[in-house]
Amino acid sequence: MRRLWERMAAVVRGRALDRKLDEEMAAHVEMATADFQARGMSEKDAPRAALAALGGLVVTRETHRDARGLPFMETLLQDIRYGLRTLRRDAGLATFAVLITGLGVGASATVFSVVHAILLRELPMADGDRLVWISNSGSDGLSGRTTQTAYLRDMQGKLATIGDAAGHFAFYGIGDLKMTGAGEPERLTGVPVTGNFFPLLGVTLQMGSGFTEAETQPKGPDAVIVSYDFWERRMHRDPGAVGRTLILNETPSRVAGVLPKSFDFGAMFAPGVHVDVFPAFAMSEQTNRWGNTMSIVGRLKPGATAVEAGAEMKVFAQQLAKLYPGQNEFKPEVRLLREYVSGSVRTAILVLSGAVAAGAADAGGESAVVGVGGWVGAGAGGGRDAGVGGA
Amino acid sequence: MSKMELLQGTLDVMVLQTLATMGALHGYGIARRIEQVSGNQVLLNQGTIYAALVRLQQRGWIAAKWGVSENNRKAKFYSITKAGTKQLAADAAYWRQLSDVMGRVLAPAEEGE
Incomplete structure (x- = not known):
């Protein structure tokens, strides 16, 4: 539990932690350089050898991030950001999806309140x-x-x-x-x-x-x-x-x-x-x-x-x-x-609620298609980012 | 002889063991110590030490504190905790048993019985 909390905190405080790690690695490289020089390496070669022994700053930082954070959460954040970018790019489509979903939800809620008041609820009176x-x-x-x-x-x-x-x-x-x-x-x-x-x-x-x-x-x-x-x-x-x-x-x-x-x-x-x-x-x-x-x-x-x-x-x-x-x-x-x-009004209301339910399902389906499209795109984007990081 | 790749999970034990015998150390010190003790046989990508350190810290097996190194540089010093000592005992027993079993399984036939 505590570990999960620390890891989530690590995702949020990512930059500060990176800075701390950079400081730590700078010390590491300096000490390694001094060591290599003591063993007779030239002033020019020693820092290079020190970095090589460390395995490179970028890779070290990446493995550190993976270990301390929640890799899936970081990629999730990336995916969400990518999804939002996609939505902004297709503003018209996004607006349409939001409106149609809103209408579906609104109509369903309205009709349900009527159905509830008229058909489902018992008369709220004694006998x-x-x-x-x-x-x-x-x-x-x-x-x-x-x-x-x-x-x-x-x-x-x-x-x-x-x-x-x-x-x-x-x-x-x-x-x-x-x-x-x-x-x-x-x-x-x-x-x-x-x-x-x-x-x-x-x-x-x-x-x-x-x-x-x-x-x-x-x-x-x-x-x-x-x-x-x-x-x-x-x-x-x-x-x-x-x-x-x-x-x-x-x-x-x-x-x-x-x-x-x-x-x-x-x-x-x-x-x-x-x-x-x-x-x-x-x-x-x-x-x-x-x-x-x-x-x-x-x-x-x-x-x-x-x-x-x-x-x-x-x-x-x-x-x-x-x-x-x-x-x-x-x-x-x-x-x-x-x-x-x-x-x-019974028949009329049942027909109406059926129609609205179908409409809402349709709206839901459509926005789901848009959403999945964005998600698949986001997945591909995440993959690309990972490729760059690994290179 | 080419250097050995480290098996998954072994680095954490090595770090714990190093801190248990040497007391508080910075990352570079830990890396050097492991290289020396192994007779320079392991191929240690020193950067992976830091991933191991953060992992161990999150599990509460080691603690970290900023201090000053022997050559007057600001550095982060790690030390083993009580929970870490317990974990080390368990891990050490496991690895001893495993290497024992592997040794016996791989022993040449004439040496058996």
């Missing part, structure tokens, strides 16, 4: 398999998938197959909330959620007990539940974060809780969206008049299936339609949330 997605196929477009708040309010606790239902406001805008007052102002993304949204999902807050009753009522005080990332980034992991006030769109808002690290809203409901805060959303006459705004999630009662829930929900919706003739249409569709999250 995630009993969560259902209740959408509305009444009309086209996003508002076609969403539902008026009155329907949500009415279905809560009234069904045999679905214990409870909650929703988030589907028409949030990225960066719609302006945070001021504490440090750097920032545009935040907030997704308004009903008071029972996180309890229904089975997400346990890391801190805080969530919205108060008053905060989920129309015209109640404003409150938000913050994401773990936001708590870490903007609240500096403050253990007293709950109860603090954030100024959002110039209105004070109480921090009612901090989400656990495992909860990623984007991964489930909106791939790619990074959500900072979840303001409380009140179900009222006013929000009902906004039209189809709710994305609804329900929790199946024990033993009930999504198909049964769908059938019951259909009948229920027809009853409600008679009750409120002026309301938007509600044609409910009930699917397991997990299938909703991954189902529609």
